Amino acid sequence: MVAAGCAVVWRWARAAADVRRTEVDALKAETRTRQATVDRLARGAQGGRLPLLGETTLEVLGVRRPRHGADGSEEQLPYAARHQLDPQLRAVLAAHSIVLVHGPSAAGKSRSAAEAARGLYDRRPVVVPEIEHDALQVLLDAGTVPPGAVIWLDDRWTSRTRAGRQRRSNPSPSDGYGPPSTPS
Numbered sequence: 086m087v088a089a090g091c092a093v094v095w096r097w098a099r100a101a102a103d104v105r106r107t108e109v110d111a112l113k114a115e116t117r118t119r120q121a122t123v124d125r126l127a128r129g130a131q132g133g134r135l136p137l138l139g140e141t142t143l144e145v146l147g148v149r150r151p152r153h154g155a156d157g158s159e160e161q162l163p164y165a166a167r168h169q170l171d172p173q174l175r176a177v178l179a180a181h182s183i184v185l186v187h188g189p190s191a192a193g194k195s196r197s198a199a200e201a202a203r204g205l206y207d208r209r210p211v212v213v214p215e216i217e218h219d220a221l222q223v224l225l226d227a228g229t230v231p232p233g234a235v236i237w238l239d240d241r242w243t244s245r246t247r248a249g250r251q252r253r254s255n256p257s258p259s260d261g262y263g264p265p266s267t268p269s
Contacts, residue, residue, distance in 0.1 A: 123229045126220040128213040138235050139207030146213060147239025148195045164200050167193070174201045195239055202235060210234040 120133025129136040129145040137147075143161050144150065148169050151162055178184055178201055186194045214220040221238075222229055 101203070119227055119229055121222065122227050126215050126217060126224050127229075128215060133229075135210035135212060135229070135231075137207065138209050138211040139203055141211050143196065143199055145238055146195065146199045146211075148199055149191070164196065166200075167197060171197065171201060174198065175205060177248065178202055178205055202237075206235050211237055213237045213239070247252070 092237070098211060105188045105205070123130045123133045127135055129141050146163070174186070174197055178198075184198075188194050210231055210233075212234055214225060214236075221236070222253065230236070
């Protein structure tokens with residue numbers, strides 16, 4: 086009688102271990118899938134890990150390299166702070182969760198924003214989504230964007246529609262961008 090009871094307990098323990106092993110295998114597969122999603126859809130990610138803003142290169146953030154430096158190289162030059170604008174930009178970044186920096190091409194918007202954001206949030210993970218249909222939404226839905234992460238959308242995003250087609254540089258309300266037009 087004791088031997089029969091031990092056999093039942095043994096079978097139950099073995100079945101429970103099999104279920105646990107299956108759960109662990111499923112969790113590992115889900116983790117691998119999540120890591121692959123992050124690596125595929127977030128620029129600068131490695132091994133499923135989002136980079137910290139302070140570790141991210143300026144190029145990943147969309148800061149263009151200069152045509153030629155003083156020595157003829159094309160490396161990033163040291164940052165030339167803008168004495169009045171930089172403190173204002175840092176204050177706006179600190180106060181608001183969404184900031185849009187707008188201005189003429191090659192004026193230093195991306196570099197100024199990157200330097201200000203690094204000064205404030207260098208230890209936060211940064212998400213720079215690839216330009217792929219719904220890449221940011223997929224990353225958010227997969228739970229791969231931690232709370233407090235910096236989501237960086239550079240000017241690559243302004244020249245694409247959701248379907249990936251080029252759109253005009255000056256969109257009209259009929260394109261679906263901007264306020265709706267009112268009939269006169």
